[in-house]
Amino acid sequence: MVVRFINARCSGIGGFAWWFVGVFFWGWLAKLVKSEFILRHTLVPKAEVLSESEAEELLKKLGIRKEQLPWMLEDDPLAKAIKAKSGDIVKLIRKSPVAGEAIAYRVVVPGKMAEGFEGEEVEEEAPAVEELEEQ
Numbered sequence: 649m650v651v652r653f654i655n656a657r658c659s660g661i662g663g664f665a666w667w668f669v670g671v672f673f674w675g676w677l678a679k680l681v682k683s684e685f686i687l688r689h690t691l692v693p694k695a696e697v698l699s700e701s702e703a704e705e706l707l708k709k710l711g712i713r714k715e716q717l718p719w720m721l722e723d724d725p726l727a728k729a730i731k732a733k734s735g736d737i738v739k740l741i742r743k744s745p746v747a748g749e750a751i752a753y754r755v756v757v758p759g760k761m762a763e764g765f766e767g768e769e770v771e772e773e774a775p776a777v778e779e780l781e782e783q
Contacts, residue, residue: 686726686729693741693742693743694741695726695729695738695740696730696738696739696741697731697732697736697738697739698739703736703737714735717737717754718752718753719754719756720732720757721756721758722734722759723760726738732756733756734756735755735756736755737753738753738754738755738756739751739752739753740752
């Protein structure tokens with residue numbers, strides 16, 4: 649409906665203005681889809697950022713340091729959607745047919761995801777353990 653309306657307006661007088669509105673609308677919609685709707689997909693686990701006190705309690709309970717948790721890149725779409733920052737601990741809750749719920753934890757680290765899969769090298773590597781300890 650919106651597409652037909654915008655396309656019909658672009659062909660007449662003042663078409664550039666309506667074209668501009670269409671480009672703005674689709675750009676806004678693409679950002680919304682990437683950030684908000686990713687969390688609604690059935691294969692994406694529920695995720696939440698733990699508070700400092702919850703994170704300390706978890707690390708104490710498991711008897712590990714923060715850098716010993718599995719990593720999640722800051723550039724990960726899920727990390728972006730829940731606004732997780734470097735050094736945060738994320739709790740992932742997956743549906744499991746056997747256990748009902750499976751809970752996993754990840755520490756967010758700075759870095760970017762690989763751009764391509766054709767043997768291209770990633771410019772930024774994952775951080776060293778020393779960098780995580782400083783946070």
